[in-house]
Structure formats: C-alpha cells, structure tokens
Amino acid sequence: MKIECEGLTKSYFAKRAVDQVNLELTGGHIYALLGPNGSGKSTLMKILSGLVKKSEGSISVDGKQLDWRAREDISYTPTEPFFYSYMKVSDVAAYYDDFFKDFDRARFYDLIKDMEISPDMKVRSLSSGMLAKVKIAAAMARRSKLILLDEPFNGIDLLSRDVLAKMIIGEMSEGSSLVISSHMVEELESIVDMAVFMKNGRIAEMCDVETLRINENKSIADKYREIYSEV
Amino acid sequence: MDFTNDKPIYLQVIEDITSRIVSGEITAGEKLPSSRELAVTYRINPNTASRVYAELERRGIVFTKRGIGTFVSDGNVSDLKNEKVTKAVGEFVETMRGLGLNDKEIEAELSAYLKERNQNENRV
Incomplete structure (x- = not known):
C-alpha cells in the first residue's frame, strides 16, 4: 500500500499546524515521526486517521483519493487513555469488536495473555505500563494497512517499553506500514527503518535509518540534534 | 543487545551472530530463527533482519532452504575466526600506534603483559 500526501495543510485561525506537507508512506516500513512539541506530528496523524479535517491538500491511497472506505484500513492510537475506567479488559475487546470490522479478538487475547494481563482486570486498576500494553495490543490486533501510534512510550518504564517494542515488531502485518511518533x-533507533523529521508543521527531512548510518555515520538521534539544536 | 550509533544496525547484528558461531554457541547445520523472530529477539526492524540474513547468505555463512528455514553453513568457522582475529589485532595495533608506540615497543608491551597475566593466573 502507498499513501501519498500532497500539499497537506491544517490551519487553525492564523496558525498552520501542518503546512504544505508532501509525504509518501509505503507498505512494509516502520516510520519514526519525530519533532519537538508543536511541530505538527499529532495533527498530521489525526488528519491521516480522519479525526481532523484538512484545510488544504490531498491524501491518496494507492492512487485513489482517501475516502471513508479506505479510512477503515487506517488505525490511530492516541497518547491519551481513551478507555472508560469502569471497563474491564474484556469490555475493551468488545468495544473494539463493535467498532472495527478488522479487529481479531482471539489475537488480542493471545497478545495480552503473553504480557500477563487477564481479560477480567479492570482498566481502572491497570498501571500506566499495563494500560499502554492493552492499548497497543488492541491496535496491533486490527489488520490495518496503516497503523498510527502517537507517543506509545510516553510515561512507561524501560521493561514495558521493551515488551511494547517487541510486540510491535512481531505483530506488524506483512505489507502494512506503521508510523510511530515519539x-x-x-x-525508536533500532525499531524503525525510516525517520521523518517535522519542524514548524513541515517535513524538515526524511531518511532511511541504515543509509544514514552508512553514509553519514549518524544515528537518528544525531540527526535530530543536527536538525533541531541550531540556535 | 545495545547498538552503537556509528555503525549500521544490520552489521552489528551480523557481528553478534558470527561471534556466536565462532564461540560454538551456534553450530554448523543449526537452524536459525525466522527473520521475524530475529527481528523480535534483537528488537530490530523486520527489514533490517531480512538484510542480516541476505548478507550472511551472500557471505556464505548461512544458507536458506525455501519454505524450511535458514541454516548455518558448514566449514566457515575457521575463516570467520581468522577474520575476527585479524580485525581485533588490527584494532589493537591502531590503538597502540595512536599512543605513539613503534612495532618493537608494541611487541614488548604485549609479551610483558601476557607474562604478568599468566603469572597471576597461575597463582590463583
């Protein structure tokens, strides 16, 4: 699958949160979406998922304009917790089952079982690390062609981050693509193969992680410093 | 595994796998994990994992049986070992020369070190 954004813009009054973004996402890759707060990462993800309406520009999926049908293939998982606190983990599964045709409940249960989370647990009683695991397991149990994860590692301990990273790598469907902002x-250094750097609503740079290491002896962290630390 | 920032990740994984082959932890004929399992184990991108196997295969260190899996080739262990030894010695010599030592001094330092170390080890 190929997603192409052309001249994508989102204006809030005088401010452009996303400004003339041209971006091509192809299947089989994991993209890091990087940039400081307010650089437009979340807004871009929300436009792609259909949560925010674009002001200008176009989005196409395999050459066809993005419509509601294609939106079903795009999943978006925000940073903020979005489950009701009275829910049990099994209610989360039922909720996803109701909302998303491509949700695989058995796969979701397998994933949470591997992480020692039981369906009977109350969402309210979960630690932030466990909550993140439930959230990402639910996202990965859908067969989306494009998976957007907004800050999945926020406020999560080192070991849980490892578990999450391994689940993401292991569960990514062949040919689908993933965008992770962080x-x-x-x-993200070893997990992603492409890095997209955003600055003031625009794409400052996009590069292949291994090529960057081969050609410039730089990690994406080095590149990040290069792009953003200039005073 | 921790990765350094200055080298491609696929080469660092290759270093690790070949070290395991040289040490005997992985033996000739042994079946290696699938490319996806390799990605999960090393916490690397699935494309990077495929590249690891493609490169190992190109170097003749592993071979793939279609639909069955990837296996360690026979008879490369001594070559791999020689390669790693040459590399380690090369790095050592570079460091010593960087400190201003000439070849004679390097040899003298090395044998003095080995002599002392062996004495200490014998005492234990």
Whole structure:
C-alpha cells in the first residue's frame, strides 16, 4: 500500500499546524515521526486517521483519493487513555469488536495473555505500563494497512517499553506500514527503518535509518540534534 | 543487545551472530530463527533482519532452504575466526600506534603483559 500526501495543510485561525506537507508512506516500513512539541506530528496523524479535517491538500491511497472506505484500513492510537475506567479488559475487546470490522479478538487475547494481563482486570486498576500494553495490543490486533501510534512510550518504564517494542515488531502485518511518533528518539533507533523529521508543521527531512548510518555515520538521534539544536 | 550509533544496525547484528558461531554457541547445520523472530529477539526492524540474513547468505555463512528455514553453513568457522582475529589485532595495533608506540615497543608491551597475566593466573 502507498499513501501519498500532497500539499497537506491544517490551519487553525492564523496558525498552520501542518503546512504544505508532501509525504509518501509505503507498505512494509516502520516510520519514526519525530519533532519537538508543536511541530505538527499529532495533527498530521489525526488528519491521516480522519479525526481532523484538512484545510488544504490531498491524501491518496494507492492512487485513489482517501475516502471513508479506505479510512477503515487506517488505525490511530492516541497518547491519551481513551478507555472508560469502569471497563474491564474484556469490555475493551468488545468495544473494539463493535467498532472495527478488522479487529481479531482471539489475537488480542493471545497478545495480552503473553504480557500477563487477564481479560477480567479492570482498566481502572491497570498501571500506566499495563494500560499502554492493552492499548497497543488492541491496535496491533486490527489488520490495518496503516497503523498510527502517537507517543506509545510516553510515561512507561524501560521493561514495558521493551515488551511494547517487541510486540510491535512481531505483530506488524506483512505489507502494512506503521508510523510511530515519539520524543524518545533513542527508543525508536533500532525499531524503525525510516525517520521523518517535522519542524514548524513541515517535513524538515526524511531518511532511511541504515543509509544514514552508512553514509553519514549518524544515528537518528544525531540527526535530530543536527536538525533541531541550531540556535 | 545495545547498538552503537556509528555503525549500521544490520552489521552489528551480523557481528553478534558470527561471534556466536565462532564461540560454538551456534553450530554448523543449526537452524536459525525466522527473520521475524530475529527481528523480535534483537528488537530490530523486520527489514533490517531480512538484510542480516541476505548478507550472511551472500557471505556464505548461512544458507536458506525455501519454505524450511535458514541454516548455518558448514566449514566457515575457521575463516570467520581468522577474520575476527585479524580485525581485533588490527584494532589493537591502531590503538597502540595512536599512543605513539613503534612495532618493537608494541611487541614488548604485549609479551610483558601476557607474562604478568599468566603469572597471576597461575597463582590463583
């Protein structure tokens, strides 16, 4: 699958949160979406998922304009917790089952079982690390062609981050693509193969992680410093 | 595994796998994990994992049986070992020369070190 954004813009009054973004996402890759707060990462993800309406520009999926049918293939998982606190983990599964045709409940249960979370647990009683695991397991149990994860590692301990990273790598469907935004650049270093750097609503740079290492002897953290630390 | 920032990740994984082959932890004929399992184990991108196997295969260190899996080739262990030894010695010599020592001094330092170390080890 190929997603192409052309001249994508989102204006809030005088401010452009996303400004003339041209971006091509192809299947089989994991993209890091990087940039400081307010650089437009979340807004871009929300436009792609259909949660925010674009002001200008176009989005196409395999050459066809993005419509509601294609939106079903795109999943978006925000940073903020979005489960009701009275829910049990099994209610989360039922909720996903109701909302998403491509949700695989058995796969979800397998994933949470591997992480020692039981369906009977109350969402309210889960630690932030466990909550993140339930959230990402639910996202990965859908057969989406494009999976957008907004800051999945926020506020989560080191070991849980490892578990999450391994689940993401292991469960990614062949040919689908993943976009992960994060402040923790180092955390993404080995997981992603492409890095997209955003600055003031625009794409400052996009590069292949291994090529960057081969050609410039730089990690994405090095590149991040290069792009953003200029005073 | 921790990765350094200055080298491609696939080469660092290759270093690790070949070290395991040289040490005997992985033996000739042994079946290696699938490319996806390799990705999960090393916490690397699935494309990087495929590249690891493609490169190991190109170097004749592993071979793939279609639909069955990837296996360690026979008879490369001594070559791999020689390669790693040459590399380690090369790095050592570079460091010593960087400190201003000439070849004679390097040899003298090395044998003095080995002599002392062996004495200490014998005492234990």
